[in-house]
Amino acid sequence: MTRQKRSRHRLKRAVAPYLYLSPSLVIIGLLMLLPMVTVIGYSFQNSAVLRRDPSFAGLKHYQAIFADPVFWASLWHTLYFTCMSVVFHMTIGMIFALMLNSDRINPTLRNILRVLYILPWLFTAVIIAVIWRLLLEPNGVVNSILMQLGIIGSKIEWFSSPETALHAVTFANIWAGYPLFMVSLLAGLQGIPKDLYEAADIDGAKAYQKLIFITIPQLMPIIISISLLDFIWTMQVFPLIWITTGGGPIYSTEVLSTYTYKLAFSSYNLSQASASAVVILLISLGLTLFYIRYQKAR
Amino acid sequence: MAEVVLENICKTYGNNFNAIDQLNLSVKDGEFLILVGPSGCGKSTALRMIAGLEDITSGSLRIGGTDVVDMPPKDRDIAMVFQSYALYPHMTVFENIAFSMRLAGKSKAERKKRVDEIAKTLQLTSLLDSKPANLSGGQRQRVAMGRAMVREPAAFLMDEPLSNLDAKLRVQMRAEITSLQKQLGVTTIYVTHDQTEAMTMGDRVAVLKGGVLQQVDTPKKLYESPVNAFVAGFIGSPSMSLFEATLTGNELICGAFGIRLQDAAFARRPSLRSYAGRKVVFGIRPEHLYDSSLESGRKYQTIPARVTSIEELGSEHIVHLNIDAVRVDSGDPDAVQDFGRTSNAVAKFEPVSEVRADSEIQLALDDAKLHFFDPETHLAI
Numbered sequence A: 001m002t003r004q005k006r007s008r009h010r011l012k013r014a015v016a017p018y019l020y021l022s023p024s025l026v027i028i029g030l031l032m033l034l035p036m037v038t039v040i041g042y043s044f045q046n047s048a049v050l051r052r053d054p055s056f057a058g059l060k061h062y063q064a065i066f067a068d069p070v071f072w073a074s075l076w077h078t079l080y081f082t083c084m085s086v087v088f089h090m091t092i093g094m095i096f097a098l099m100l101n102s103d104r105i106n107p108t109l110r111n112i113l114r115v116l117y118i119l120p121w122l123f124t125a126v127i128i129a130v131i132w133r134l135l136l137e138p139n140g141v142v143n144s145i146l147m148q149l150g151i152i153g154s155k156i157e158w159f160s161s162p163e164t165a166l167h168a169v170t171f172a173n174i175w176a177g178y179p180l181f182m183v184s185l186l187a188g189l190q191g192i193p194k195d196l197y198e199a200a201d202i203d204g205a206k207a208y209q210k211l212i213f214i215t216i217p218q219l220m221p222i223i224i225s226i227s228l229l230d231f232i233w234t235m236q237v238f239p240l241i242w243i244t245t246g247g248g249p250i251y252s253t254e255v256l257s258t259y260t261y262k263l264a265f266s267s268y269n270l271s272q273a274s275a276s277a278v279v280i281l282l283i284s285l286g287l288t289l290f291y292i293r294y295q296k297a298r
Numbered sequence B: 001m002a003e004v005v006l007e008n009i010c011k012t013y014g015n016n017f018n019a020i021d022q023l024n025l026s027v028k029d030g031e032f033l034i035l036v037g038p039s040g041c042g043k044s045t046a047l048r049m050i051a052g053l054e055d056i057t058s059g060s061l062r063i064g065g066t067d068v069v070d071m072p073p074k075d076r077d078i079a080m081v082f083q084s085y086a087l088y089p090h091m092t093v094f095e096n097i098a099f100s101m102r103l104a105g106k107s108k109a110e111r112k113k114r115v116d117e118i119a120k121t122l123q124l125t126s127l128l129d130s131k132p133a134n135l136s137g138g139q140r141q142r143v144a145m146g147r148a149m150v151r152e153p154a155a156f157l158m159d160e161p162l163s164n165l166d167a168k169l170r171v172q173m174r175a176e177i178t179s180l181q182k183q184l185g186v187t188t189i190y191v192t193h194d195q196t197e198a199m200t201m202g203d204r205v206a207v208l209k210g211g212v213l214q215q216v217d218t219p220k221k222l223y224e225s226p227v228n229a230f231v232a233g234f235i236g237s238p239s240m241s242l243f244e245a246t247l248t249g250n251e252l253i254c255g256a257f258g259i260r261l262q263d264a265a266f267a268r269r270p271s272l273r274s275y276a277g278r279k280v281v282f283g284i285r286p287e288h289l290y291d292s293s294l295e296s297g298r299k300y301q302t303i304p305a306r307v308t309s310i311e312e313l314g315s316e317h318i319v320h321l322n323i324d325a326v327r328v329d330s331g332d333p334d335a336v337q338d339f340g341r342t343s344n345a346v347a348k349f350e351p352v353s354e355v356r357a358d359s360e361i362q363l364a365l366d367d368a369k370l371h372f373f374d375p376e377t378h379l380a381i
Helices: A003-042 A060-067 A069-101 A107-122 A125-135 A141-148 A165-190 A194-203 A207-235 A239-244 A256-265 A270-297 B043-051 B093-103 B108-121 B137-149 B167-184 B195-201 B219-224 B229-234 B263-268 B270-275
Strands: B004-012 B018-027 B032-036 B058-063 B078-081 B155-159 B187-192 B204-209 B212-217 B241-248 B251-254 B257-260 B279-284 B289-291 B301-312 B317-322 B345-349 B360-365 B371-373
Touching: A003 A270, A060 A270, A069 A107, A069 A165, A069 A207, A069 A256, A107 A165, A125 A141, A125 A165, A125 A239, A165 A207, A165 A239, A194 A207, A194 B078, A194 B093, A207 A270, A239 A256, A256 A270, B004 B043, B018 B043, B018 B212, B032 B043, B032 B167, B032 B195, B043 B058, B043 B078, B043 B155, B043 B187, B078 B137, B093 B108, B093 B137, B108 B137, B137 B167, B167 B195, B187 B195, B195 B219, B204 B219, B204 B229, B212 B219, B212 B229, B229 B241, B229 B279, B229 B371, B241 B345, B257 B301, B263 B270, B270 B279, B289 B345
Parallel strands: B032 B187, B032 B204, B078 B155, B155 B187
Antiparallel strands: B004 B018, B004 B058, B204 B212, B241 B251, B241 B279, B251 B257, B279 B371, B289 B360, B301 B317, B301 B360, B317 B345
16 A cells, blocks of 8 residues: 555544534534524624624623522522422432332332333323312312322412422423433432342341441442433423413412523513523533533543 | 361252251361262352351251351351352451451451451462452452451351462462461361362361262271262362273173272172172273383283373373273262263373373283272262
8 A cells, every 4th residue: 555545544444433423413503502602692782683793792691691589599499399300209219119129019009000100201281280280270189189188278379389389390390300210210229230129138227227238338329320311400490380370370489491592582681581591501511511511431 | 266067967948849858967176078069059158157147948057066057157156258259349358357346346446456367377368458359369368367356156058169370379369378278277177069169178077979978988988988979970180080880700800801800809809799790880090090101000901902192281181082991980069071072081101201292002001000889879899
């Protein structure tokens, strides 16, 4: 092979991987990076989208949303909604996964429970929202059961009362989201070698000690990965809240996604909406970087 | 330290499969007993029943005089080394070894003192902060030993602990475990399917087949006086070759040749006379077959044989042969099958032997070393 041929061959080898990657890179660039950069640009413009030659606004829109108490309320609601959802998704998912992995439960019953427990995952956000709106209506099933059991004295307007609305949507989201944890943790549990438990039996571990010293450390990589992903996804939840409460009553369930939506499509303040979207982007980006670093460390 | 006594131990699974049938075994205080047998013979099940990891269907099990049948593993005063080592992957070597002490509520200082002692014995001191994933097979094996030792148990149970090591390391660890057991003097029950381990490590060897105990004896006795054709075929490497023959007078007639037996053979086993005119199974170990062209083989009678293949190991030649006789199966499911059905006997020749594959030779055999078995029951005569 001549030197020229060899260098051409080398160039081909170096370029080939990028050629294979290029279709996906183009799609990502057009559908993700370009809108992202555009939104960041809008957040620094006055009357973005609405005017052909918007003027530069500096940090004005950021200052405006930071001065807006509804934004801070939305941020707090988002954190509450997200943290509670992730913690309960994990706890419920873990309990159900442990149950489904237990030899003490009859295999047929286990299979039935497996299907039942995974059901919430099969519904779209709209269906979940409709189901819970019906269940939590003042004259709905939940109120009537709670009243019959004597737990509450009068009907509660779960989604219409500022005191209960945020808890109610969080509850609906917890119900909808635990199966992801359950399925992932169940797969993890099934991958833990049995002899570790046998060794622990001989070492004198009780059931709860086996859970603490073997099961949880063995599941830790799954718990951390799924928790981070769930955190990122839950922070961006929109349809469930929009359909159940629309962010109300009196902003009591307003989260960053509904707050941004309203700024954009109710007030047509696309510049401030963009600034709010950038804030969501930065929080998600922080978590994503943490996730990537964790994955790399493993 | 304690005696381990198994009396009429049975293990029946839900599908009525008898994994262990009426196992009676007494392991003396400080003894190193090997449980050996082919795959599926129930040896690991027996060990796991002693450990408490499998329920005992019926029978009694005493460790140090205490009936432990209904006790959980932790109360049986035993420690176990698993085939996979079962080290806790997220814990360091120190934490792995100290885990049982931590669960028992021992103080940090106590744990450190004891683990340091053990690490010194097992040469693990420099590895105490490492995780199992960063250790070699031999080091993991030692950590598993350390985890067992830290409990100062009445008995060690080891389930094929060397099977994941490469051949060279296995030889080294074999010696290490044996000397450690002697040093500690702890009653040890060791499961293996490797009969070299069985022969070299144990004070006594218990041979199991199909959940039934075949023979318990010293390695030498097992080798020299197997109670049946299965034990004869299983113990020894390469295996004893077993053939069917008819006893006519003082001669074993098989196919086109006969083997003359000396009176001493009958004197040693008087009941052999009763097989006169009948079929009998005889066996000969590879080391009792000789190349008749060499000095070592000249004094023995010869039979015709065809060399099918030769494995030259340097120190000896393993010669696969075909002789004109009907081969008898010892009943070892793990025995290597000769799919070509060309060879039915194995001999160990000195490396100076010049026999070549596909040649006809005169095979010398030491008839005083023949073993005889009943053709129906396969019991030794």
